[in-house]
Amino acid sequence: MALTEAGDRLTIAPKRRRRVQKDKVLAVALVSPSIIAILVFVYGFIAWSARVSLSTWKGLLPDYTWAGLENYRNLFADPRFHVDIRNTVIFTVVFVGGCLIIGLGLSLLLDQGLKGEAFFRGLFLFPMAISFIVTGVVWRWLMNPAAGDRISGLNLIFDSLGLDFLENSWHATPYWGMAFIAIPAIWQMSGYTMALYLAGLRSIPEEVREAARVDGAGEIQIYRRVILPQLRPVTLTALIILGHISLKVFDLIIAVAGKQYALDVPAIYMWQTTFDGYFFGRGGAIGILLLLSVGLLVIPYLVYTQRQERNS
Amino acid sequence: MTATAADIAKGAAAPPSNVRAKIWLYVPLILASIFYLIPMYVMLATGFKAFDEVSLRTMWNLPSGLSLDNFKAAWEALSPNVWNSFKFVVPASIISAMLGSLNGFVLAKWKFKGANVIFPLILFGMFIPYQAVLIPLVEFIRSINLFGGVWGLMLTHIVYGLPITTLTFRNYYAALPDDLVEASKIDGAGLLGTYRWVLLPLSIPSFVVVLIWQFTAAWNDFLFAVVLTSNEGWPVTVALNNLAGSQIIEWNVQMAASFLAAVPTLIIYIFLGRYFLRGMLAGALKG
Numbered sequence: 001m002a003l004t005e006a007g008d009r010l011t012i013a014p015k016r017r018r019r020v021q022k023d024k025v026l027a028v029a030l031v032s033p034s035i036i037a038i039l040v041f042v043y044g045f046i047a048w049s050a051r052v053s054l055s056t057w058k059g060l061l062p063d064y065t066w067a068g069l070e071n072y073r074n075l076f077a078d079p080r081f082h083v084d085i086r087n088t089v090i091f092t093v094v095f096v097g098g099c100l101i102i103g104l105g106l107s108l109l110l111d112q113g114l115k116g117e118a119f120f121r122g123l124f125l126f127p128m129a130i131s132f133i134v135t136g137v138v139w140r141w142l143m144n145p146a147a148g149d150r151i152s153g154l155n156l157i158f159d160s161l162g163l164d165f166l167e168n169s170w171h172a173t174p175y176w177g178m179a180f181i182a183i184p185a186i187w188q189m190s191g192y193t194m195a196l197y198l199a200g201l202r203s204i205p206e207e208v209r210e211a212a213r214v215d216g217a218g219e220i221q222i223y224r225r226v227i228l229p230q231l232r233p234v235t236l237t238a239l240i241i242l243g244h245i246s247l248k249v250f251d252l253i254i255a256v257a258g259k260q261y262a263l264d265v266p267a268i269y270m271w272q273t274t275f276d277g278y279f280f281g282r283g284g285a286i287g288i289l290l291l292l293s294v295g296l297l298v299i300p301y302l303v304y305t306q307r308q309e310r311n312s
Numbered sequence: 313m314t315a316t317a318a319d320i321a322k323g324a325a326a327p328p329s330n331v332r333a334k335i336w337l338y339v340p341l342i343l344a345s346i347f348y349l350i351p352m353y354v355m356l357a358t359g360f361k362a363f364d365e366v367s368l369r370t371m372w373n374l375p376s377g378l379s380l381d382n383f384k385a386a387w388e389a390l391s392p393n394v395w396n397s398f399k400f401v402v403p404a405s406i407i408s409a410m411l412g413s414l415n416g417f418v419l420a421k422w423k424f425k426g427a428n429v430i431f432p433l434i435l436f437g438m439f440i441p442y443q444a445v446l447i448p449l450v451e452f453i454r455s456i457n458l459f460g461g462v463w464g465l466m467l468t469h470i471v472y473g474l475p476i477t478t479l480t481f482r483n484y485y486a487a488l489p490d491d492l493v494e495a496s497k498i499d500g501a502g503l504l505g506t507y508r509w510v511l512l513p514l515s516i517p518s519f520v521v522v523l524i525w526q527f528t529a530a531w532n533d534f535l536f537a538v539v540l541t542s543n544e545g546w547p548v549t550v551a552l553n554n555l556a557g558s559q560i561i562e563w564n565v566q567m568a569a570s571f572l573a574a575v576p577t578l579i580i581y582i583f584l585g586r587y588f589l590r591g592m593l594a595g596a597l598k599g
Contacts, residue, residue, distance in 0.1 A: 129577040
């Protein structure tokens with residue numbers, strides 16, 4: 001008995017060790033196609049883009065003649081790029097602000113234990129499932145700036161309800177047109193912001209509210225002093241998510257307004273100058289600048305959350 | 313974010329108090345509902361009108377009957393593109409989900425040297441603005457002769473889908489007890505056996521989340537599609553945008569076409585909304 005058991009152990013052990021070795025190789029083999037793909041498509045392509053941005057490449061054929069920072073210098077002197085930055089700032093402020101206010105407001109309303117909560121939640125969230133192109137095409141007609149006999153869309157509603165003062169030329173408004181492009185974007189993303197806040201509200205333990213109530217705080221005070229401060233991390237997350245969406249905003253503008261100088265943003269400039277105008281060097285530079293701006297926003301946040309996770 | 317979809321579904325924490333005192337809360341909720349429903353209303357009300365009933369002046373009126381004129385015209389214009397979308401979106405979602413599951417499994421439960429470095433390296437791919445890779449991507453897809461059609465687009469969506477699918481599965485597997493894997497090892501199962509017989513059967517909910525997320529993201533994508541495909545490969549988003557920009561197609565047909573383009577993801581949302589929410593929160597940082 002004892003002998004055979006020992007014998008078994010002797011024969012099994014090396015086999016298992018070999019299997020473990022084999023499995024280690026297999027594990028690496030399983031993930032390596034993905035890792036190689038990411039290395040090429042993310043890191044390789046970013047490096048390649050950076051190289052293009054430092055070249056004089058103009059026209060259909062690749063040309064990697066060294067240009068130094070020429071493309072970047074030109075961009076910062078380019079009035080169109082100034083319009084892009086202005087528009088991005090206007091869009092970001094209206095879009096992020098609108099989503100945060102509406103999202104927080106709706107989540108607080110839905111947290112009151114009302115009947116039909118699930119219905120409203122589903123309704124506010126469904127725009128998330130739809131593409132910016134669909135949203136854009138519909139809002140293009142809702143925000144039709146035509147007046148007089150050709151009045152339509154929301155202006156027509158305002159007109160027939162006697163709310164004439166609300167009629168306006170939407171995204172055709174000079175200088176501030178971009179603020180109106182944020183309306184469909186808010187339509188699409190405010191429900192998502194609501195979901196983030198609602199998740200935050202639901203993760204606050206009931207004992208915290210109870211304790212405040214015992215201390216004699218009124219419901220409004222509980223919200224101001226206890227609940228809202230607890231939601232700060234959610235606001236930060238939402239700020240990062242919405243902020244990086246607004247830096248990349250592209251298809252929504254195309255679908256609402258097409259390519260217009262007044263409503264230009266870096267992502268559209270990049271697309272147009274590269275694939276319509278063949279200014280590859282400049283297109284590469286805009287791409288890299290977008291990457292840097294998103295990185296400035298996201299990397300500190302990632303480091304912060306990683307540290308939080310390690311501390312908890 | 314520690315809160316999850318489960319927290320949301322848990323229900324309100326506020327004490328159930330006087331219903332009547334809360335009735336006024338419905339006012340802002342109903343106003344918000346109108347705001348969210350307006351575009352749907354216009355799409356459907358216009359879509360179901362007969363051609364001779366359509367006019368911008370009466371765009372807010374309900375249709376007098378249920379005519380399919382607009383939807384027929386929209387389908388005629390859009391159907392090849394709807395098929396194009398399905399052709400790459402379905403395989404891209406399945407393949408990137410499968411790969412993400414394998415990656416997540418290895419990174420969470422079969423750690424090898426460097427796994428901790430590799431994970432954040434993969435994650436970073438989730439945050440990049442795709443404009444920063446667009447030029448090399450087009451050059452590369454052209455060089456392997458996949459430019460113009462849907463297969464280059466499929467490859468692109470598989471690769472850029474990997475970070476989010478890997479993240480979702482890795483987080484899911486990391487939460488499962490290590491004993492599961494250890495027990496399976498003691499039973500003599502190898503790496504693949506453990507994956508196939510222990511983890512895969514537990515992964516169905518995560519697969520649903522990831523598949524929904526990938527399907528929605530790829531179906532709704534415009535940027536990759538517009539630079540990587542030509543006429544015959546256009547998916548539905550690019551075709552819809554071109555249709556809306558043309559002077560020939562009437563606005564009422566555009567409305568019907570928009571609705572058609574939204575139908576697949578809307579159906580998924582209506583039937584699998586719970587999972588959709590979960591996927592969204594997991595992919596919180598993917599825009």
